[in-house]
Amino acid sequence: MSNPIRFYFQGQVxxxxxxxxxxxxxxxxxxxRHCTGTKEGCAEGDCGACTVVIAEMKDGKVEMxxxxxxxxxxxxxxxxALFTVEDLKQPDGAMHPxxxxxxECHGSQCGFCTPGFAMSLWSLYLKKDGESAAPCRKEIDxxxxxxxxxxxxxxxxxxxxxxxxxxxxxxxxxxxxxxxxQALQRSEMFVYQHGEQTFYAPRTLEQLVAIRAAKxxxxxxxxxxxxxxxxxxxxxxxxxxxxxxxxxxxKTITETNGMLEIGAGVNLNDAYAAVCRQYPxxxxxxxxxxxxxxxxxxxxxxxxxxxxxxxxxxxPWMIALGAEIVLCGVNGQRVLLLEDFYLDYxxxxxxxxxxxxxxxxxxxxxxxxxxxxxxxxxxxxxISAVCAAYAITLAGDIVRDxxxxxxxxxxTSKRAPQAEAAxxxxxxxxxxxxxxxxxxxxxxxxxxxxxxxxEYRMKTAQNLLRRFWLETRTDAPLSLQSVSAYANA
Numbered sequence: 001m002s003n004p005i006r007f008y009f010q011g012q013v014x015x016x017x018x019x020x021x022x023x024x025x026x027x028x029x030x031x032x033r034h035c036t037g038t039k040e041g042c043a044e045g046d047c048g049a050c051t052v053v054i055a056e057m058k059d060g061k062v063e064m065x066x067x068x069x070x071x072x073x074x075x076x077x078x079x080x081a082l083f084t085v086e087d088l089k090q091p092d093g094a095m096h097p098x099x100x101x102x103x104e105c106h107g108s109q110c111g112f113c114t115p116g117f118a119m120s121l122w123s124l125y126l127k128k129d130g131e132s133a134a135p136c137r138k139e140i141d142x143x144x145x146x147x148x149x150x151x152x153x154x155x156x157x158x159x160x161x162x163x164x165x166x167x168x169x170x171x172x173x174x175x176x177x178x179x180x181x182q183a184l185q186r187s188e189m190f191v192y193q194h195g196e197q198t199f200y201a202p203r204t205l206e207q208l209v210a211i212r213a214a215k216x217x218x219x220x221x222x223x224x225x226x227x228x229x230x231x232x233x234x235x236x237x238x239x240x241x242x243x244x245x246x247x248x249x250x251k252t253i254t255e256t257n258g259m260l261e262i263g264a265g266v267n268l269n270d271a272y273a274a275v276c277r278q279y280p281x282x283x284x285x286x287x288x289x290x291x292x293x294x295x296x297x298x299x300x301x302x303x304x305x306x307x308x309x310x311x312x313x314x315x316p317w318m319i320a321l322g323a324e325i326v327l328c329g330v331n332g333q334r335v336l337l338l339e340d341f342y343l344d345y346x347x348x349x350x351x352x353x354x355x356x357x358x359x360x361x362x363x364x365x366x367x368x369x370x371x372x373x374x375x376x377x378x379x380x381x382x383i384s385a386v387c388a389a390y391a392i393t394l395a396g397d398i399v400r401d402x403x404x405x406x407x408x409x410x411x412t413s414k415r416a417p418q419a420e421a422a423x424x425x426x427x428x429x430x431x432x433x434x435x436x437x438x439x440x441x442x443x444x445x446x447x448x449x450x451x452x453x454x455e456y457r458m459k460t461a462q463n464l465l466r467r468f469w470l471e472t473r474t475d476a477p478l479s480l481q482s483v484s485a486y487a488n489a
Contacts, residue, residue: 004010005074008081008180009033011077016074021192022231022238025069025077029084034308037085037115038069041148043232045071045295045387046381047104047224051116053123055081063176065297066123068146069356071228072298073221075192075199077241079184081177085115088122090170098122102157102163106268110153119145120293121161127174134165145380146292159160190246199241200333205249205328209243209357213330214354218242218286220458222264225295234327242355250302250357259324259360262303269293278363284369289374291379305338306356308348308412311451313387315342315413317372319405320389321362335360345411366411373464377451385452386407389463392423397474399423399432406461408451409444415442419465433469437462 004017017026027042029052041049045068053070053377055064064083086095095103098121108114124143125137133144140161149157162169189211190201202208205275212218218240221227240345244250247367250265253274260278272287290296290313304314319339327334330353338359341349363367364370372389376382387407393400402423404416418439426432446457 001191002198003078003186003190005078005192006184007077007079008177008184010087013180013184016190019074019194021073021075021194021197021241023074024232025052025072025074028074029069029080035084035086038239039112039115040070041088041113043070045146045292046358047113047469048116048292049113050098050292051119051147053119053126055083055181057178057181062181064123064126066120066143066146066294067298068294071224071232072242073224073228073231075190075201075241075369076221076224076435078190078192078201078317079181079186083119083122084160085118088118094123096171097164097167097170098125100162100167105156105159107152107157107160113147113151117144117149117157118143120214123165124161125164125227127489128165128312129172132140134162136292142288142378143293145288146294162316163314188471189227197240199243201243203246203248204410205247205357207249208242208244208247209328209330212355213353215240215242220244220286220355222306223295223299224226225291226303226309227381230350236337242357246290246301258363258365260363261358261360262301263358264300264306264356266300266302268296268299268301268304272296275361276434278361279370282372283317286317286372286374289376289379289382289465290314295381301359302356303358303471306348307343308346309343310410310412311344311383311387311408312385312413313407316387316405317370317389318361318374319415320403321370321392322361322391322403324360325356326358326360327354329354335356339405339415342412342414349389365393367395373465373467373470375452375460386412386457386460386464388461388468389464390468391430392472394428394472394474399428401428402436404436404465406444409446409457409461412444415438418442427438428469428472428474430469437465440465474484 004015006015029038041047047061050070051066052069054067055062098118120143140160179305191206192199200211221241221243229487245265250263252263254261276287323338323489324335325341326340349482370391374384375386376384389405402420407413419436422436422439447453448454
């Protein structure tokens with residue numbers, strides 16, 4: 001039996017039951033609702049012109065986050081609330097402080113990207129609700145990491161982000177929204193059908209196992225940050241869809257047996273926040289540089305590793321740490337080392353009817369030195385040319401267990417066995433480092449593409465290994481300034 005899609009929009013509950021399962025929120029806004037403030041720029045979650053804010057219930061409270069509406073499918077909106085730039089206008093017709101600040105600071109020129117910037121800034125404005133302090137530059141930069149502008153050079157927009165908190169405050173009625181969302185929550189699996197395609201949103205792990213067994217070829221959907229592009233860019237027919245983000249058991253983060261287990265339904269921001277509490281110095285920069293705020297709000301760590309892109313930024317550091325992947329199906333649970341999960345380009349060790357349930361990441365261990373580095377053309381929201389991760393166990397000056405992993409160097413994220421062998425059992429010194437750097441050419445044969453040449457990839461992979469040695473060497477380490485100069489030479 002098909003259920004209608006129910007969501008809160010423009011002050012009331014909306015019901016939709018006659019659209020395709022893969023119609024995007026952006027398409028629905030512009031084509032069906034005629035809310036044309038939200039723009040389409042890239043249709044792949046890169047430019048931020050389509051940014052909206054979605055609210056949902058989490059642990060009994062309302063959580064509001066900016067998302068890219070161009071790659072989110074309408075059925076995923078069931079039980080949630082949608083806010084667009086049209087919602088910023090005040091009841092008396094006045095502009096919201098976010099909009100007023102953009103006007104005063106000349107934050108818009110052609111105006112095409114401005115609604116997306118306004119919604120990202122509104123999400124920040126909501127987070128600062130009740131706080132007297134204006135957002136700091138770091139908060140502003142992170143909030144706007146998913147919004148691109150070709151006109152203003154960003155400085156006026158950043159000025160507007162600071163200015164909006166200085167204007168008379170506009171309160172948001174959280175209580176009314178909470179009441180509306182609570183009334184929309186379902187206790188049973190949400191099933192939406194259009195034509196020959198069905199969208200399933202199970203609520204429990206048991207339901208997910210059953211529907212996956214019944215529909216082993218159905219498309220598994222989590223954050224839609226990759227799957228959305230299959231529709232908007234590749235024009236693929238996804239067939240039946242199983243949406244896993246509503247499964248309660250997949251939204252947990254726990255610590256057990258020296259491992260941090262992150263459910264496949266936990267979004268990237270929450271997942272990285274949990275991991276960075278364990279590895280604050282090693283992974284915080286990677287967290288900030290992994291995609292953009294709207295992508296991290298919707299994408300999941302489980303979905304990232306399940307997709308298995310060779311240029312993904314999560315797999316290398318997880319492989320270096322010895323992370324595990326938990327697979328689940330009608331025959332029970334399987335646990336694999338993540339490095340064994342990837343067989344070849346976009347090929348994984350996954351049996352029919354299985355799905356990714358969680359990833360397990362080792363907690364910090366004594367004498368294990370860990371680092372990860374990302375090289376890309378932009379600091380924010382860019383795909384890596386090379387992503388490197390290293391974890392070595394030292395017994396004094398001797399390397400006992402070296403884990404070296406790279407993304408962007410092969411058909412999958414993979415370890416460097418010959419470089420590791422050149423280090424294991426050896427002194428952690430420059431001579432053995434040089435041997436390991438040379439062996440990387442035996443471990444990888446990188447391709448040339450639009451992001452980097454094969455020569456660049458190999459040279460920088462070797463130099464990043466040197467940087468890791470400079471930062472972890474035990475014999476008279478250099479100053480941080482010398483390390484930076486040496487590594488970038």
